Amino acid sequence: MGAFLQAAAGAALPYDAAMHGNDPDVLIIGAGCAGIAAARALLRQGRSCVVLEAGGRVGGRAHTTTALGAPLDLGATWLHQADDNPLTAFVGDHLDHDTVRERHLHLGARFATRAEFAEYWRAHRAFEAALQAAPLAPDRSVMEAAPQGGPWDATIAHWLGSQINAMELTGISLEDYVKTDLDGPNLLPREGVGGLVARLAEGLPIRLNHAVTGLDWSGPGVVARGDWGEMRAGRAIVTVSNGVLAAGSITFTPALPAATQAAIAGLPMGLLTKIAFRARGADRLGIAPFHSARRAVAAGAEPPMSWVFWPFGADHVFGFVGGARAWALSRQGAAATEAAARADLAALFGPRAEAALGECLVSDWGENPHFRGSYTHARPWHHASRAMLAAPLGGGRLCFAGEACHARFAGTVAGAWLSGEAAASAA
Numbered sequence: 536m537g538a539f540l541q542a543a544a545g546a547a548l549p550y551d552a553a554m555h556g557n558d559p560d561v562l563i564i565g566a567g568c569a570g571i572a573a574a575r576a577l578l579r580q581g582r583s584c585v586v587l588e589a590g591g592r593v594g595g596r597a598h599t600t601t602a603l604g605a606p607l608d609l610g611a612t613w614l615h616q617a618d619d620n621p622l623t624a625f626v627g628d629h630l631d632h633d634t635v636r637e638r639h640l641h642l643g644a645r646f647a648t649r650a651e652f653a654e655y656w657r658a659h660r661a662f663e664a665a666l667q668a669a670p671l672a673p674d675r676s677v678m679e680a681a682p683q684g685g686p687w688d689a690t691i692a693h694w695l696g697s698q699i700n701a702m703e704l705t706g707i708s709l710e711d712y713v714k715t716d717l718d719g720p721n722l723l724p725r726e727g728v729g730g731l732v733a734r735l736a737e738g739l740p741i742r743l744n745h746a747v748t749g750l751d752w753s754g755p756g757v758v759a760r761g762d763w764g765e766m767r768a769g770r771a772i773v774t775v776s777n778g779v780l781a782a783g784s785i786t787f788t789p790a791l792p793a794a795t796q797a798a799i800a801g802l803p804m805g806l807l808t809k810i811a812f813r814a815r816g817a818d819r820l821g822i823a824p825f826h827s828a829r830r831a832v833a834a835g836a837e838p839p840m841s842w843v844f845w846p847f848g849a850d851h852v853f854g855f856v857g858g859a860r861a862w863a864l865s866r867q868g869a870a871a872t873e874a875a876a877r878a879d880l881a882a883l884f885g886p887r888a889e890a891a892l893g894e895c896l897v898s899d900w901g902e903n904p905h906f907r908g909s910y911t912h913a914r915p916w917h918h919a920s921r922a923m924l925a926a927p928l929g930g931g932r933l934c935f936a937g938e939a940c941h942a943r944f945a946g947t948v949a950g951a952w953l954s955g956e957a958a959a960s961a962a
C-alpha cells in the first residue's frame with residue numbers, strides 16, 4: 536500500500552528521518568489537529584517537514600485521558616457534522632451520539648415533564664430558525680437577532696452561547712455564527728477524539744517540548760527560535776491558538792501585517808471548561824447511560840452547567856461550564872471549579888450527588904499558556920477575519936492554520952484539520 540493510501544486508511548505515515556532533519560522544506564508550529572493534518576499532507580506531497588510542539592504531548596485541544604478509567608476527552612468530544620467531517624474517514628469504534636443520547640431538561644431539582652420538554656424543544660427550533668432567517672449585517676451580534684422574552688429564551692440563549700460557543704451571544708457576530716453553524720450527526724469515538732488524533736500523529740516528525748518564541752520570516756526562508764535552539768526552513772505553518780497569538784508568545788520578525796493582527800484580535804478565544812467525576816460506589820443516581828442534562832436558567836442563580844452521564848456505560852459523568860462564568864472560575868482555579876460543579880449537581884440530585892461522585896478532573900484550557908481558551912468566535916464586524924487570517928503571507932512563506940482559520944467549520948477539529956491541509960498546499 537502506498538503512503539497516500541495508508542494515510543487514507545488512518546495508518547501511520549512512514550517517513551525518512553534523514554529527510555526531516557534540521558533544514559526541512561516546511562516548519563510546522565504546533566502538533567494539534569491542524570499541525571498533524573499539515574504534516575501528513577506535506578509528507579504525501581513528498582516534501583520534508585518538522586513539527587515543533589511546545590507541550591509534552593500531541594493533539595493540542597484534542598486530548599483524551601484515562602485518568603478516571605475509561606477514555607475521557609478533556610477537549611474535543613464529538614465529530615460534528617460527520618458526513619462532511621474529514622476525521623470521519625479515520626474513526627474506528629464509535630456511536631452516533633444523536634441516536635443514543637436522551638436529552639433532558641432539568642428545572643431546578645426536577646426533570647421537565649414531557650409536555651414542558653416538547654414546549655422547550657419547539658421554542659429551541661424556533662429560536663434557531665429565527666437566527667438563520669435574520670438579515671445579516673456586519674455589526675450585528677447574535678443576540679440582536681435572537682427571540683427574547685419567551686419563557687425558554689434565556690435558557691436557549693445560554694445553551695447556544697456559553698455552553699456551545701463558549702461565549703455569550705451578545706459577543707458573537709451573527710454572520711459568522713450563521714456561516715459556521717453545525718448540524719448532526721455527532722459521532723462519539725470510543726477511543727476519544729484525542730485518542731484518534733494522537734493515532735493520526737504516529738510516525739510524524741514531531742519534536743515535543745520545543746516551544747517557539749520567535750519566528751523570523753524576513754526571507755528568503757524562515758528561522759524559528761526557542762530555548763532549545765533554532766531551526767531553519769523554506770516556509771512555516773503556524774497553528775498555535777489565537778489565544779497564544781494574541782498573548783504575543785511568539786515574536787514575529789518582521790511584525791505581522793496590520794490586517795493579520797486585526798484578524799487575530801477579531802477572533803478571540805471563548806472558554807469551555809470540562810469537568811468530570813468518577814462514580815463512587817454503586818449508585819448511578821437513577822440515571823441511564825448517555826443521559827444528556829441541560830438545566831434551565833433561573834433568575835438570580837449562577838448560569839447552569841450541562842452534563843452527560845455514564846457515556847458508553849463508563850463510571851464517569853462529564854460536564855461543561857462556558858463563557859464568562861468559565862473564565863471567572865478558571866481564574867479562581869480547579870478547586871473552585873470543582874466546588875461549583877458539585878454544587879451544580881447537588882442542585883439536581885441533592886446530597887445523593889456528593890455521595891455518588893468521587894474523584895474530579897477539571898480542564899485548564901483557560902489558564903494553560905499553550906492554549907489560553909477553548910476555541911474562537913468572531914466579534915461583530917469580524918465575520919471576514921477567518922479568511923483574512925488564513926491568507927498566506929510572504930508568497931506562502933508564512934501561513935496560519937487552525938480552527939480559527941476555517942470559515943465553515945471554525946471552532947472544531949474538522950476546521951483545524953482542513954485548514955492544516957489547505958496551508959500545506961499554500962506553503
Ligand SMILES: Cc1cc2nc3c(=O)[nH]c(=O)nc-3n(C[C@H](O)[C@H](O)[C@H](O)COP(=O)(O)OP(=O)(O)OC[C@H]3O[C@@H](n4cnc5c(N)ncnc54)[C@H](O)[C@@H]3O)c2cc1C
Nearest residue numbers: 565567568569589595596611612613747909937938947948
Ligand atoms: C472543552 C473543549 C471542547 C471541545 N469540543 C469540541 C467538539 O466536541 N468537537 C470539535 O470538533 N471540536 C471541539 N473543540 C475544539 C477543538 O478541540 C479545536 O478546534 C481543535 O482541536 C483545534 O486544533 P488546532 O490545531 O487549531 O489547535 P491546537 O489544538 O490548540 O494546536 C496547537 C498546538 O500548538 C501548541 N503550541 C502552543 N504554543 C506553542 C509555541 N509557542 N510553540 C510550539 N507549539 C505551541 C499547543 O500546545 C498545541 O498542541 C473543543 C475544545 C475544547 C477546549
